[in-house]
Amino acid sequence: GAVVSQHPSWVICKSGTSVKIECRSLDFQATTMFWYRQFPKQSLMLMATSNEGSKATYEQGVEKDKFLINHASLTLSTLTVTSAHPEDSSFYICSARLSGNSQYFGPGTRLTVL
Amino acid sequence: KNQVEQSPQSLIILEGKNCTLQCNYTVSPFSNLRWYKQDTGRGPVSLTIMTFSENTKSNGRYTATLDADTKQSSLHITASQLSDSASYICVVSATGGTSYGKLTFGQGTILTVHP
Numbered sequence: 001g002a003v004v005s006q007h008p009s010w011v012i013c014k015s016g017t018s019v020k021i022e023c024r025s026l027d028f029q030a031t032t033m034f035w036y037r038q039f040p041k042q043s044l045m046l047m048a049t050s051n052e053g054s055k056a057t058y059e060q061g062v063e064k065d066k067f068l069i070n071h072a073s074l075t076l077s078t079l080t081v082t083s084a085h086p087e088d089s090s091f092y093i094c095s096a097r098l099s100g101n102s103q104y105f106g107p108g109t110r111l112t113v114l
Numbered sequence: 115k116n117q118v119e120q121s122p123q124s125l126i127i128l129e130g131k132n133c134t135l136q137c138n139y140t141v142s143p144f145s146n147l148r149w150y151k152q153d154t155g156r157g158p159v160s161l162t163i164m165t166f167s168e169n170t171k172s173n174g175r176y177t178a179t180l181d182a183d184t185k186q187s188s189l190h191i192t193a194s195q196l197s198d199s200a201s202y203i204c205v206v207s208a209t210g211g212t213s214y215g216k217l218t219f220g221q222g223t224i225l226t227v228h229p
Contacts, residue, residue, distance in 0.1 A: 006157075043203060043219040044158070093157050103217065105150075105157040 003027055004096050006106035013084055014114055021079045021109045023094030029074035030096035034103065035067075038091040050077045084113045116141040118206050120220035128228055131194055135223045137187040137204030145209035149178050149189045152201045152222070161189070161202075194227045201225070 003026040013019050023033055031052045036044040048069050049057040056069035068080040077096075081088055089112050095103040118139045127133050139147070146165045150158035162171040162178040164187070171178050175192045191198055204220040 004157075041224075043221050045219075046216070091155070102163075105159070107157045108155065110155065 002098050002102075002104045004094065004104045004106040006092075006094055006109050008109060009107060010110040010112075012112045012114065015085055016083055018080055018082045019084055019111060021081075021092055021094075021111075023077045023079070023096070023106050025075045025096040025098075025104075028096070028098050030098065031074060032097040033071060033077040034095045034097070035069060035077070035079050036093045036095070038093060038108075044093060047079075081111065084111070086113045089113045116206070116208060116218045118204055118218045118220040120202075120204050120223050122223060123221070124224040124226070126226045126228060127194055129194060129196055132190065132192050133194060133225065134191075135189045135202050135204075135225070137189070137220055139185050139187070139204070139206045139218070139220075141206040141208050141218050143209050144182065144185075145207040147178075147180055147187050148205045148207070149176070149187075150203040150205060152203055154200070158203055158205075191225075194225075196227050196229060199225060199227045 005024045007022045033050040035047045037047050038044045046059050047062045050069045050071040052071045052074050058064045066082055071077040091108050091110055093108045095105045097103050121136045146163055148163045149161045151161055152158040161176045162173050164171050164180045166182050177190045180187045201222040201224050203222045206218045
């Protein structure tokens with residue numbers, strides 16, 4: 001149980017385009033999901049907290065207009081990287097909170113911006 | 115400031131050998147501590163979770179310990195296998211207040227198991 005999926009698993013896009021990444025909790029409902037970014041050989045960095053039916057809470061330094069988060073249902077949150085640039089290339093990981101402090105991570109999405 | 119520090123940064127061992135990874139934390143108020151295994155290009159997978167009152171938790175060849183007084187944890191891997199090569203991340207969760215539910219990540223220990 002407690003499976004989280006992400007789609008796509010990897011994406012390559014041209015600079016200036018927008019990319020949408022989906023995060024789904026497959027066998028449980030998650031009122032809260034989290035989006036992380038991970039650069040090579042570094043640990044995960046929290047970007048934002050996504051709450052179902054309300055606006056996301058962004059961490060300091062993360063541009064909310066660039067990283068659009070939508071949490072329209074209890075099993076789906078999406079992260080849209082708008083006007084992507086090469087420096088946005090990274091590994092994006094979502095997690096979903098099952099209960100209390102338990103978070104389950106998705107498999108990640110590798111974004112490469114050319 | 116909540117922090118989690120892991121050591122060593124990287125470790126190379128031979129297949130079949132044991133190893134121990136360390137984690138020190140200053141997260142408050144403490145809720146739980148998890149060890150995750152992250153394969154390259156994959157999301158983290160939980161190995162163990164321990165709350166304040168737990169000293170030891172095992173999961174197959176993985177055994178985690180927690181000393182809440184000294185705020186230290188260790189992950190011991192027994193009879194290592196090639197598939198154990200990965201990054202091992204110590205993650206501490208806070209409870210209550212503005213830190214509720216937020217995770218503090220260690221930098222990870224990169225383990226390489228050689229045949």
